[in-house]
């Protein structure tokens with residue numbers, strides 16, 4: 001059974017409609033999970049907790065002590081609101097799935113497709129939870145959020161192009177289940193956004209971009225819900241991003257590169273790899289590159305804040321991050337990694 005958000009409110013001032021939405025859903029006592037810089041959007045003064053304070057690692061081990069923690073933290077509330085960026089929303093979604101309380105997603109920026117997806121990506125691999133019953137995207141707030149975050153959203157959308165190519169390749173070479181309808185839906189979301197961005201110079205100079213990127217991210221989350229898998233939106237490009245995250249963690253690298261920015265770089269790498277295999281037209285690679293440049297999302301490893309060795313190591317390890325068949329197949333060796341990183345102008 002496919003579940004997607006029952007209500008999506010994407011408009012100026014949407015956040016002020018939360019009380020009316022709660023009433024419609026017969027919910028009276030929400031708990032807000034938010035970030036330090038986004039608590040200010042909890043304008044109605046609902047009880048709140050910072051996502052950094054939620055001990056979500058305890059959700060995975062339901063012994064008596066952890067059950068007690070969950071009951072004490074969430075027991076009195078009848079729903080959970082995630083107000084903020086990707087982590088706030090992810091932690092709120094996780095808490096909602098553990099407590100079986102409805103989850104409402106209130107993105108205050110547009111940085112990745114966790115906004116409306118049923119996926120929790122606090123770990124690698126991610127896991128399937130429940131999608132929000134409602135998404136409240138206040139354009140007045142989102143359009144004023146940091147440009148870096150809004151640009152990162154484009155990276156998490158263009159990634160659908162290579163994700164869908166990997167999914168189809170897995171079906172052809174590895175006999176994996178594949179949904180053409182979900183794949184077309186996911187790819188079209190990316191193509192539409194790329195087309196808008198690449199033609200924006202002669203139109204509105206990206207004035208509509210905040211609204212377009214929010215809607216694209218919501219739609220991408222729905223494609224995941226329809227496929228009941230992150231396959232339509234996560235392939236080799238995400239494996240590269242997760243591999244970078246692993247290097248950051250292990251090497252204590254203090255680099256604030258965002259999920260979407262990393263996925264944008266991954267998409268350039270693997271769209272070029274698909275061009276090399278004759279499975280993608282080079283024109284599509286250039287359209288992706290142009291769109292990321294226009295929104296000012298990083299287009300090489302140096303703009304992402306790393307040196308070339310990190311890019312090479314992340315690429316050589318990417319296939320190990322999860323059991324997901326992609327164009328990486330059994331992994332790129334160092335020679336192939338350097339070749340494709342050079343051809344895709346990443347190093």
Ligand SMILES: NC(=O)c1ccc[n+]([C@@H]2O[C@H](COP(=O)([O-])OP(=O)(O)OC[C@H]3O[C@@H](n4cnc5c(N)ncnc54)[C@H](O)[C@@H]3O)[C@@H](O)[C@H]2O)c1
Pocket residue numbers: 035036037038084085086087088090108109111112113114115117118119120121122141142144145146149152258259260
């Ligand atoms: N579930 C999914 O499908 C999925 C997919 C990708 C990533 N994620 C999650 O998202 C996280 C990455 O999210 P992210 O890229 O948003 O980074 P983030 O959540 O780590 O940081 C976002 C930052 O932007 C700030 N912010 C948000 N809105 C703002 C606003 N209006 N004005 C000023 N600052 C604002 C937040 O307070 C936060 O500090 C990952 O760690 C993962 O947990 C989930």
Ligand SMILES: O=P(O)(O)OC[C@@H](O)CO
Pocket residue numbers: 112113119121125126156230233234235238239
């Ligand atoms: O399953 P993963 O690779 O975490 O992907 C989820 C989301 O980031 C897709 O955009």
Ligand SMILES: [Zn+2]
Pocket residue numbers: 112113156233234238259263
């Ligand atoms: Zn993603």
